[in-house]
Amino acid sequence: MLQILSFKGSVNFLRHALPISIMSLILVVLSLVCLATKGINWGLDFTGGTSIQLTFSKPADLSSLRDTLDNEIIAGAVVQNFGSSRDVVVRLQTKEGVKSDDQVKLVLSAAKAQDPAVEQKSVEFVGPQVGKELAEQGSLAVLVALICILLYVSFRFEWRLSLGAVAALAHDVTVTLGLFSFLQLEFDLTVLAGVLTVVGYSLNDTIVVFDRIRENFLKMRKATPTEVVNTSITQTMSRTIITTGTTIITVIALFLKGGTLIHGFATSLLMGITVGTYSSIYVASFLAIKLGICREHMMPVQVEKEGADQPSIMP
Amino acid sequence: MLNKYPMWKNLLVIIIIAVGAFYAVPNLFGEDHAVQVVGTRGAAVTPATESQVEQLLASKGIKIKRSELENGQLLVRVNNAEDQLLAKEAIASTLGENFSVALNLAPATPAWLEKLGANPMKLGLDLRGGVHFLMEVDMSEAIRKMEDAKVADFRSQLREQSIRYAGAKATPKGIEVRFRDADTLAKAEQYLKTHSNNEMVFTDTSNGDNFVLLASMSEQYLRQIKEDALTQNITTIRNRVNELGVAEPVVQRQGAERIIVELPGVQDTARAKEILGATASIEFHMVDQKTDLAAAKAGRIPAGSEVYKRREGGEVVLHKDVMLTGDHITGAQPSFDQYSRPQVSINLDAKGGSIFSDVTKDNIGKPMATLFIEYKDSGERNPDGSVKMNKVEEVISVATIQARLGRNFVITGLTHGEAQNLALLLRAGALIAPVSIVEERTIGPSLGAENIQNGLQAMIWGMAVVLLFMMIYYRAFGVIANLALTANLVMVVGVMSMIPGAVLTLPGIAGMVLTVGMAVDGNVLINERIREELRAGRPIQQAIHEGYGNAFSTIADANITTFITALILFAVGTGAIKGFAVTLMIGIATSMFTAIVGTRAIVNALWGGKRLKKLSI
Numbered sequence: 001m002l003q004i005l006s007f008k009g010s011v012n013f014l015r016h017a018l019p020i021s022i023m024s025l026i027l028v029v030l031s032l033v034c035l036a037t038k039g040i041n042w043g044l045d046f047t048g049g050t051s052i053q054l055t056f057s058k059p060a061d062l063s064s065l066r067d068t069l070d071n072e073i074i075a076g077a078v079v080q081n082f083g084s085s086r087d088v089v090v091r092l093q094t095k096e097g098v099k100s101d102d103q104v105k106l107v108l109s110a111a112k113a114q115d116p117a118v119e120q121k122s123v124e125f126v127g128p129q130v131g132k133e134l135a136e137q138g139s140l141a142v143l144v145a146l147i148c149i150l151l152y153v154s155f156r157f158e159w160r161l162s163l164g165a166v167a168a169l170a171h172d173v174t175v176t177l178g179l180f181s182f183l184q185l186e187f188d189l190t191v192l193a194g195v196l197t198v199v200g201y202s203l204n205d206t207i208v209v210f211d212r213i214r215e216n217f218l219k220m221r222k223a224t225p226t227e228v229v230n231t232s233i234t235q236t237m238s239r240t241i242i243t244t245g246t247t248i249i250t251v252i253a254l255f256l257k258g259g260t261l262i263h264g265f266a267t268s269l270l271m272g273i274t275v276g277t278y279s280s281i282y283v284a285s286f287l288a289i290k291l292g293i294c295r296e297h298m299m300p301v302q303v304e305k306e307g308a309d310q311p312s313i314m315p
Numbered sequence: 316m317l318n319k320y321p322m323w324k325n326l327l328v329i330i331i332i333a334v335g336a337f338y339a340v341p342n343l344f345g346e347d348h349a350v351q352v353v354g355t356r357g358a359a360v361t362p363a364t365e366s367q368v369e370q371l372l373a374s375k376g377i378k379i380k381r382s383e384l385e386n387g388q389l390l391v392r393v394n395n396a397e398d399q400l401l402a403k404e405a406i407a408s409t410l411g412e413n414f415s416v417a418l419n420l421a422p423a424t425p426a427w428l429e430k431l432g433a434n435p436m437k438l439g440l441d442l443r444g445g446v447h448f449l450m451e452v453d454m455s456e457a458i459r460k461m462e463d464a465k466v467a468d469f470r471s472q473l474r475e476q477s478i479r480y481a482g483a484k485a486t487p488k489g490i491e492v493r494f495r496d497a498d499t500l501a502k503a504e505q506y507l508k509t510h511s512n513n514e515m516v517f518t519d520t521s522n523g524d525n526f527v528l529l530a531s532m533s534e535q536y537l538r539q540i541k542e543d544a545l546t547q548n549i550t551t552i553r554n555r556v557n558e559l560g561v562a563e564p565v566v567q568r569q570g571a572e573r574i575i576v577e578l579p580g581v582q583d584t585a586r587a588k589e590i591l592g593a594t595a596s597i598e599f600h601m602v603d604q605k606t607d608l609a610a611a612k613a614g615r616i617p618a619g620s621e622v623y624k625r626r627e628g629g630e631v632v633l634h635k636d637v638m639l640t641g642d643h644i645t646g647a648q649p650s651f652d653q654y655s656r657p658q659v660s661i662n663l664d665a666k667g668g669s670i671f672s673d674v675t676k677d678n679i680g681k682p683m684a685t686l687f688i689e690y691k692d693s694g695e696r697n698p699d700g701s702v703k704m705n706k707v708e709e710v711i712s713v714a715t716i717q718a719r720l721g722r723n724f725v726i727t728g729l730t731h732g733e734a735q736n737l738a739l740l741l742r743a744g745a746l747i748a749p750v751s752i753v754e755e756r757t758i759g760p761s762l763g764a765e766n767i768q769n770g771l772q773a774m775i776w777g778m779a780v781v782l783l784f785m786m787i788y789y790r791a792f793g794v795i796a797n798l799a800l801t802a803n804l805v806m807v808v809g810v811m812s813m814i815p816g817a818v819l820t821l822p823g824i825a826g827m828v829l830t831v832g833m834a835v836d837g838n839v840l841i842n843e844r845i846r847e848e849l850r851a852g853r854p855i856q857q858a859i860h861e862g863y864g865n866a867f868s869t870i871a872d873a874n875i876t877t878f879i880t881a882l883i884l885f886a887v888g889t890g891a892i893k894g895f896a897v898t899l900m901i902g903i904a905t906s907m908f909t910a911i912v913g914t915r916a917i918v919n920a921l922w923g924g925k926r927l928k929k930l931s932i
Contacts, residue, residue, distance in 0.1 A: 002788050002789075100755070119759070119761070121761065122756065122758045123584075123756070126755075127752075127754055130753050137887050140887065149879060156872060190825075193892050193895050196883070197899070200876065200879075200899075203873075203876045203877065204833070207869070207873040207876055208840065208873055211868060211869040236843075239840055239843045242839045243833070246784065246832045246839075247833055249781060249784075250773075250780075250781060250828050251777075251832065253773045253774075254828050256773075257769060257772040258769050258828070259821075261441075261769075261821055262770075262773075262821060265825055
């Protein structure tokens with residue numbers, strides 16, 4: 001049997017729970033501070049504006065392109081490389097009284113002056129109204145997702161566990177957003193999808209641990225809640241590592257091979273999955289214990305399992 | 316007996332996976348270059364057209380792979396992009412203006428597969444290139460138009476009932492109808508109320524000697540107007556898109572006042588925008604001959620008349636009442652009169668024809684004006700971010716009615732280009748309210764191909780590493796898990812191809828890649844459980860049984876919660892995000908099936924009921 005981790009009995013994961021939880025709390029506070037001061041670098045989808053993606057036949061001279069644009073009426077354009085030195089993205093704010101079509105034409109002619117063989121790969125224009133609605137919808141989606149999950153977990157498990165799970169999710173979302181704010185990475189629609197996927201994934205993780213906690217509370221009659229949680233985490237640890245590992249592998253494949261359009265999405269997943277994995281232990285389970293979870297809370301929920309009618313071999 | 320599946324269960328697994336695989340197969344065939352021919356302006360594509368096209372291409376030496384005539388649309392498949400361009404030009408110049416000929420990529424699925432309903436996944440714009448527009452309908456204009464119609468309606472109703480009123484006009488508060496005394500007001504209110512179908516809410520707002528009845532639209536009626544404006548606009552835009560000759564366009568409503576238009580393969584956005592967003596319409600008004608132009612310009616103008624600009628300069632006083640609107644126009648062709656001046660020949664529907672013949676009969680010898688109305692994007696924005704539209708009204712022709720006109724007549728006074736655009740717009744119907752473009756995305760075709768390439772690369776790499784790891788780590792059980800993973804991927808593709816509304820987008824591919832990583836979870840949970848049971852010293856058959864049993868509720872709980880988030884993403888998301896949510900949801904469902912039932916079937920078949928000393932896990 002090939003094994004990555006081999007634990008005998010139970011490892012006292014919760015021994016370090018307090019300092020790690022405090023660290024998590026500090027991380028959340030830092031993220032909030034960062035969000036409040038630096039804000040999020042909202043992408044075009046949310047702010048509105050125009051974005052033009054160009055591919056030059058040779059490495060593009062960004063500063064000269066910037067200068068040319070500054071001399072025109074579209075000063076303040078953001079000119080950046082996008083993936084390679086030949087790919088350039090130009091972002092423009094919506095301006096009062098200027099048609100987006102005219103802006104695009106100006107940018108194209110400026111690029112053509114530098115390189116006649118420049119290729120226009122995509123043009124996107126989003127009205128400011130649409131972006132605002134999207135931002136509202138997006139935050140609503142995250143909120144609704146959290147509430148729905150709170151309800152489902154309360155129904156299937158127990159409210160203390162449910163609260164722990166949702167706290168862990170809120171933690172993951174906050175820290176992921178905080179990192180995006182700290183690094184000032186662009187936050188577009190695909191990143192929002194990434195954040196929501198993180199909610200789903202991190203919960204997946206938490207549920208696996210909780211499921212085991214519920215089971216062990218019924219099996220380990222004399223153990224303290226901390227012991228039960230420790231044993232459960234130990235038992236699920238190799239699964240956690242393998243699943244997180246395979247998921248991270250595919251996300252890295254997306255990040256490296258999926259092209260620049262999917263970078264934001266992959267980045268948010270990478271961050272979220274890492275944070276989400278430890279939060280299921282040190283935030284979700286720890287909070288449930290602090291809320292006083294014990295054997296009696298687990299009793300009313302009867303879980304039907306295949307093979308439950310089999311005689312138990314455990315002493 | 317432990318770990319034995321009944322025959323039906325095994326069969327079920329095989330059938331489900333086989334069906335999934337069958338519907339995934341069409342995706343392997345790629346696409347053919349094709350030319351699509353659709354009849355417009357009443358012309359239809361018939362088998363005769365088909366043989367005409369076939370002969371034409373044969374004479375040009377262009378080989379046809381296959382040609383299909385379906386739903387009045389002819390699709391001719393050729394061998395390569397070069398032939399495709401040649402074929403398009405040849406067909407377009409031969410068939411003439413009554414057909415729209417467009418380049419298309421048609422799935423190269425064999426006909427027998429297609430007959431069984433197996434088609435490849437539809438690709439989103441980000442994967443095939445094209446333009447995406449999000450258009451917003453100006454509802455305040457739709458409501459204003461309806462108010463104007465109501466004012467005219469009230470006037471004629473009151474006149475018919477011989478109830479004397481002092482004036483009726485639309486104000487920001489609603490429609491105000493003034494009376495000379497309280498009695499008439501009460502009578503009018505009584506009558507209008509009973510004849511309003513609950514569309515209007517009437518309030519008596521008299522004060523002192525002013526007897527005013529205020530009519531405002533009921534909430535329900537307002538909603539109805541908006542709904543009608545949106546559906547009418549969608550129909551019109553759909554007609555216009557068809558006139559553009561684009562292959563497989565999408566016109567869809569989004570929310571209460573927005574419309575999504577997707578035109579695959581289109582790169583000339585300027586023309587597309589001009590045609591889709593143009594809100595040109597015509598109205599016919601009688602010229603007010605009694606009012607002097609100079610007096611009218613000085614402000615002495617009767618309530619029912621208004622001064623309008625003429626295109627060729629100068630002004631003219633017209634009656635406000637519309638004799639006929641553009642809604643009744645069924646056909647419009649640009650042509651030239653005997654002096655080779657551009658004109659538009661108009662055909663009216665039956666109702667329009669009878670209205671028009673009535674009014675022209677009563678007005679022979681009197682001048683009638685054609686009013687051209689257009690909403691133009693001013694380039695400016697309202698404080699709320701919506702586009703400010705300017706209404707431009709111009710009288711394009713004033714002609715004396717010579718005789719009673721019927722359902723066919725001509726409009727003159729336009730330039731050549733205007734005649735052509737007006738004819739196209741009238742043919743495709745008028746937008747009931749102006750639309751503005753609030754979002755526009757143009758994706759180059761090379762970018763689309765690049766996106767597919769990137770997505771596939773990511774998928775192959777991710778999948779390869781995961782499969783390798785599983786095989787090494789869990790050995791025989793790893794190989795079984797890998798079979799499940801592969802079956803899962805095939806089934807996701809199969810289900811995506813089966814669902815008519817599902818569209819594959821770049822984030823959708825990302826969703827599939829992610830599914831590969833996450834689908835392992837089910838197998839890992841099961842395998843880890845089996846190992847645990849073995850470590851606890853259980854007999855092998857028992858360990859397999861318990862492992863699957865114990866993992867089940869965990870897998871179910873974990874997947875249901877992820878499904879909830881995917882469902883929420885689907886509900887609030889648009890376009891690409893929806894595509895991601897769809898693949899994620901399908902992936903969750905299929906991975907649960909393959910991980911729990913699929914692998915169990917294999918494990919049971921291989922080891923079920925046998926005496927085993929060691930398990931390869």
